[in-house]
Amino acid sequence: MKLIRFGEKGEEKPGVLINQFRKDCSGYFSDWNRDFFNNDGLNKLQDLLERKGKSLPDVPENARWASCIARPGMILCIGLNYADHAREAGMDLPSEPIVFGKAANSINGPYDDILMAKAATKVDYEIELGVVLNRDIFELNSKEEAENAIAGYCLTNDLSERSFQLERGGQWIKGKSCPGFCPTGPYLLSRDEIGGVDNLSMELKVNGIIRQQGNTSTMVFKPEYILYYLSQFMKLEAGDLILTGTPPGVAMGMNPPDYLKENDVVESSIRGLGEQKIRFLLSKKR
Numbered sequence: 001m002k003l004i005r006f007g008e009k010g011e012e013k014p015g016v017l018i019n020q021f022r023k024d025c026s027g028y029f030s031d032w033n034r035d036f037f038n039n040d041g042l043n044k045l046q047d048l049l050e051r052k053g054k055s056l057p058d059v060p061e062n063a064r065w066a067s068c069i070a071r072p073g074m075i076l077c078i079g080l081n082y083a084d085h086a087r088e089a090g091m092d093l094p095s096e097p098i099v100f101g102k103a104a105n106s107i108n109g110p111y112d113d114i115l116m117a118k119a120a121t122k123v124d125y126e127i128e129l130g131v132v133l134n135r136d137i138f139e140l141n142s143k144e145e146a147e148n149a150i151a152g153y154c155l156t157n158d159l160s161e162r163s164f165q166l167e168r169g170g171q172w173i174k175g176k177s178c179p180g181f182c183p184t185g186p187y188l189l190s191r192d193e194i195g196g197v198d199n200l201s202m203e204l205k206v207n208g209i210i211r212q213q214g215n216t217s218t219m220v221f222k223p224e225y226i227l228y229y230l231s232q233f234m235k236l237e238a239g240d241l242i243l244t245g246t247p248p249g250v251a252m253g254m255n256p257p258d259y260l261k262e263n264d265v266v267e268s269s270i271r272g273l274g275e276q277k278i279r280f281l282l283s284k285k286r
Contacts, residue, residue, distance in 0.1 A: 001045060002187040003032050003152070005066040006059050012066040015059055016049065017187050022059035032188070033070035037134045037151050037238035042190060067107045068154050068185035069132055072241045075102040075182055077128075077158055078226055079172070081245025083218045088248040097221050097229050102158070103177035107241070110155070110185040110276040115283040116260075117178050122162035123260040123280065126246035127204040127212050127268045129197060130156035131223045132188055133242075138235040146227035151238075152190040153197055153223075155273040157183045157204075157266070158243050162252050162259070184241065186274040194272060197223060202247055204268040206260070212268075214247020 002017035006024075013026040014036075028048055029036055048056075079098035080086045086093050108114070116123055134151035158176065165175020197216055204212035221229070223244055230236060251259045260266070262282045269275040 001042070001049065001190040001193065003045075003190070004068055004185065004187045005032060005070070006063040007066060008064055009066075012070070016045070016056070018049075018054060022063070023054075023056035024059050025056060027057070031070045032068070032239070034073060034237055034239040037132075038136060042134060042151060064109060065111050065186050066109045067183075068188040069107075069239060069241065071104055071107055072239050073104065073237045074240045075104055075107065075243065076100075076230065076236075076240070077102060077176065077243040078221065078245045081220050082214060082247045083220055084214065085246055085248045085250070086220075088250075088253040093220055097226055099230065100172040100176065102173065102182050102243070106177050106179065106182040108180040108183045110183050110274070111278065112180060112183065113279045113281055114159070114180040115281050116262075117161065118283055120161045120164070120178065121259070122252070122257070124160045124162050124251045125204060125206070125211070125260065125266050125268075126158040126160060126250055127202050127270070128156045128158050128243040128246050129200065129202075129216055129223070129270060129273075130154040130184060131227070131242040131244060133227070133236055133238050133240050136235060136237045137227065137231045140228045140231040143224040143228050146231070147224040149227060150191045150223065152188045153194055153273060154185055154188045155268065155270045155276055156241070156243050157268055157276065157278070158246060159183070182241075183276050183278055186276070189273055200273070201271045202269070204249065204266065206264055206266055208267075211251070212247055212249035214249070218247065219245065
């Protein structure tokens with residue numbers, strides 16, 4: 001199943017993508033949120049599609065593509081989780097996952113313009129595989145148990161303001177949480193349909209020029225281990241979003257760094273998980 005959401009910000013509705021057509025599920029479900037995932041929602045949705053399927057109402061063609069899940073309770077991220085990205089950064093591979101957060105309200109649609117903060121000078125991109133939970137978890141006993149807690153996977157971008165992140169002291173979350181800094185979607189592909197995530201090609205372009213090319217095969221820690229690991233320290237909830245790291249090619253790693261500027265267009269894709277296209281604008285003249 002491919003779960004989507006549509007509609008203007010604050011008025012999003014749940015839907016599905018069937019043969020490239022968006023279908024409206026708001027007559028049967030309120031949203032793709034914690035309650036949905038925690039209450040056997042994916043099985044109920046599968047049953048609905050088997051009964052109704054193509055007869056569900058069409059989504060208007062001009063309706064905005066929203067993030068494919070509702071605002072999660074948490075967005076957690078894993079740093080330096082691609083061996084080739086760690087080499088690019090000149091850093092050793094971590095012995096344990098490096099964990100940081102993004103503000104949950106940074107979640108954004110896959111085609112939305114992004115207004116850069118007034119003080120932003122070093123906005124960077126990071127294409128990432130996103131993982132969404134289908135139940136609450138705490139102190140899991142195995143990676144297999146963690147894998148069974150995955151609802152599905154989606155394309156995300158861990159946008160970062162590097163000066164906020166690295167030059168202003170404190171934790172990385174300051175550079176990760178500007179409004180719109182977590183484009184998510186276009187759809188959530190359910191775990192049963194993706195056929196594994198150990199060999200997914202990834203690509204990101206800035207103004208049509210390839211910046212990032214990678215593959216999930218170079219991940220240091222796989223998604224099921226990441227969830228198992230995180231659950232030893234905290235309770236994660238259904239609908240939470242985990243970003244699993246980025247391959248090489250980020251702007252910060254270039255010589256000299258080439259950060260995003262006004263009107264730059266970033267396009268990204270992960271095999272099987274669709275594409276994003278976002279444009280960056282200044283929030284006000286500086």
